[in-house]
Amino acid sequence: MSDRVCPGKCNARPRREHDDHARALATWQAEMADWIASSDEDRGPEPVRPAEPTSRWMAGAPYWCLSDSSAVRSALTDLDEQMTLRLLAGDGHGSLSLAERVSSSPEPGSPSPAHDDLDELVRWLREWERAYRESQGWPTAPHRGEAAPALTSAVGWLLAHLDGILAHPDHAEGFGVGILYWHNRLAAAAKTRPRRISKQLRCPQCHLATLSQVEGEDRVECRNRDCGANRGGPVVMTIDEYEGRAHETIEAARTHRRAS
Numbered sequence: 001m002s003d004r005v006c007p008g009k010c011n012a013r014p015r016r017e018h019d020d021h022a023r024a025l026a027t028w029q030a031e032m033a034d035w036i037a038s039s040d041e042d043r044g045p046e047p048v049r050p051a052e053p054t055s056r057w058m059a060g061a062p063y064w065c066l067s068d069s070s071a072v073r074s075a076l077t078d079l080d081e082q083m084t085l086r087l088l089a090g091d092g093h094g095s096l097s098l099a100e101r102v103s104s105s106p107e108p109g110s111p112s113p114a115h116d117d118l119d120e121l122v123r124w125l126r127e128w129e130r131a132y133r134e135s136q137g138w139p140t141a142p143h144r145g146e147a148a149p150a151l152t153s154a155v156g157w158l159l160a161h162l163d164g165i166l167a168h169p170d171h172a173e174g175f176g177v178g179i180l181y182w183h184n185r186l187a188a189a190a191k192t193r194p195r196r197i198s199k200q201l202r203c204p205q206c207h208l209a210t211l212s213q214v215e216g217e218d219r220v221e222c223r224n225r226d227c228g229a230n231r232g233g234p235v236v237m238t239i240d241e242y243e244g245r246a247h248e249t250i251e252a253a254r255t256h257r258r259a260s
């Protein structure tokens with residue numbers, strides 16, 4: 001039997017108590033130093049040392065407890081589907097093709113945070129597979145291609161070897177904690193849709209106050225679905241174009257005022 005502490009949720013409470021206690025202890029030590037240094041006359045009562053935490057730590061078997069190792073398993077199982085949903089939901093880029101996204105962006109920045117996440121996750125999983133294979137003296141992983149199919153096969157391989165990985169002294173904690181992290185990260189990304197900023201100028205085509213920009217993107221677009229219905233769809237322009245129009249509008253208003 002091991003006396004290792006499970007790194008999972010089961011120990012959330014002792015972990016929190018332990019942190020609180022460490023902070024309280026530091027405060028108490030500072031107070032004690034002041035108390036000792038103070039002169040007898042203005043010395044108050046001696047600061048009371050904080051009580052030791054009482055909740056018990058759950059032991060792993062040997063690293064993760066049963067309940068948390070099954071949490072890691074279901075998180076790993078979910079990753080594939082979570083990622084698929086993340087890619088489908090997109091980043092607020094709407095239905096623009098990749099080429100359009102790239103050409104509408106003045107900088108060679110990333111066209112899609114969701115695809116970046118996918119690449120990062122696939123690399124991360126691959127690295128764990130490599131490390132575990134190496135620790136077992138197994139041959140290196142076959143090439144699994146890129147993107148979504150690579151994720152599916154990496155997840156499949158790791159699921160098949162999960163019991164071994166979670167029982168390995170060098171891999172158990174890092175892998176399990178990382179899987180739970182990725183699961184939370186993708187769940188959070190699914191909840192947060194990019195923020196839209198409404199623009200002041202009216203749409204030059206439909207004349208409604210429906211122009212908006214997705215935060216962080218170089219694109220202002222009309223949100224009126226009927227805008228340009230028979231003229232190639234809603235207005236889309238870059239920030240520079242929008243700023244240019246805004247400038248012209250202000251100038252026009254000034255000239256108009258001066259003339260009248």
Ligand SMILES: [Zn+2]
Pocket residue numbers: 006007008009010011058064065066067068069
């Ligand atoms: Zn646990």
Ligand SMILES: [Zn+2]
Pocket residue numbers: 203204205206207208210222223224227228234235
């Ligand atoms: Zn419009």
